[in-house]
Amino acid sequence: MRRALAALLSGLLALPASALELEGSWQQGSLVHGQAAPGSQVWFQDRALRVSPQGDFVFGLDRDEPPEVELRWQEPGDAAPQSRRHPVAPRPWKIQRIDGLPQDKVEPPAAVMARIEREQALLNAARDRDTEGQGWRQRFAWAATGRISGVFGNQRILNGIPKQPHYGVDVAVPVGTPIRAPADGVVSLAEPDLYFTGGTLMIDHGHGLHSIMVHLSSLKVAVGDPVRQGQVVALSGKTGRATGPHLHWGIGWFRSRVDPQTLLPPMAVPAR
Ligand SMILES: [Zn+2]
Known part of the structure; x- marks a missing residue:
């Protein structure tokens, strides 16, 4: 609707055809969808974006995105890129203290550091994928429904020790609850037992956008499997560093962390 209106206005006002259309909430931890002339190249903060043959693309604003970002784009036949700067609204992240975690999950013993580094490399390789998948175009759906027990972005203090922020949304569900693909995609990592x-x-x-679901008790798909939105891909659990049974679901655009709740409709009341 907004695109149709924008197209109408640009026709009426004879705006230059080179206008880049961008749609998003422009706050930390959100996604921006864009449309350029087909065949254009587009860069976000110096990263070359994957642009579809129709000229559309997506990028994420990290939890800690700076207050202003730069986009550049170059249309076919243009001698040089054009650029535009855009403000990004900061969000007031809360501080959250969680106590009572097993101490070896907060301060891992030296003996497991090699394992943790190996697992981090696996996760990062999956985050760095840049494929032409199309799931990023869809309206995302909840992977599971239940009480939201943790929100995105909190600065975490575990057993009194400051740790990395909470990069996902937690949904309290009993062990064994079916977990559904939030959008179409391809399984890029399926590991039954990572340390954390x-x-x-x-x-x-696709286009760098991915979901990560953790603390699962059972995986129903394997690396390389295509999945459709709504398909059961796993069962929830409380494995790894979890204080109780819940689904932790994160969304990322490459290494940038996005708040799943900025992509989702309000949750329907669970039938329970
Ligand atoms: Zn979590």
Whole structure:
């Protein structure tokens, strides 16, 4: 609707055809969808974006995105790129203290450091995928419904020790609850037992956008499997560093962390 209106206005006002259309909430931890002339190249903060043959693309604003970002784009036949700067609204992240975690999950013993580094490399390789998948175009759906027990972005203090922020949304569900693909994609990581995240599944939605679901008790798909939105891909659990049974679901655009709740409709009341 907004695109149709924009197209109408640009026709009426005879705006230059080179206008780049961008749609998003422009706050930390959100996604921006864009449309350029087909055949254009587009860069976000110096990263070359994957642009579809129709000229559309997506990029994420990280939890800690700076207050202003730069986009550049070059249309076919243009001698040089054009550029535009855009403000990004900061969000007031809360501080959250969680106590009572097993101490070896907060301060891992030296003996497991090699394992943790190996697992981090696996996760990062999946985050760095840049494929032509189309799931990023869809309206995302909840992977599971239930009480939201943790929101995105909190600065975490675990057993009194400051740790990395909470890069996902937690949904309190009993062990064994079916977990559904939030959008179409391809399974990019399926690991039954990572040190921090336990049973871990990643789905590549294309153009750098991906989901990660963790603390799972059972994986129903394997790396390389195509999945459709709504398909059961795993069962929830409390594996890895979890204080209780829940689904932790994160969304990323490459290494940038996005708040799943900025992509989702309000949750329907669970039938329970
Ligand atoms: Zn979580």
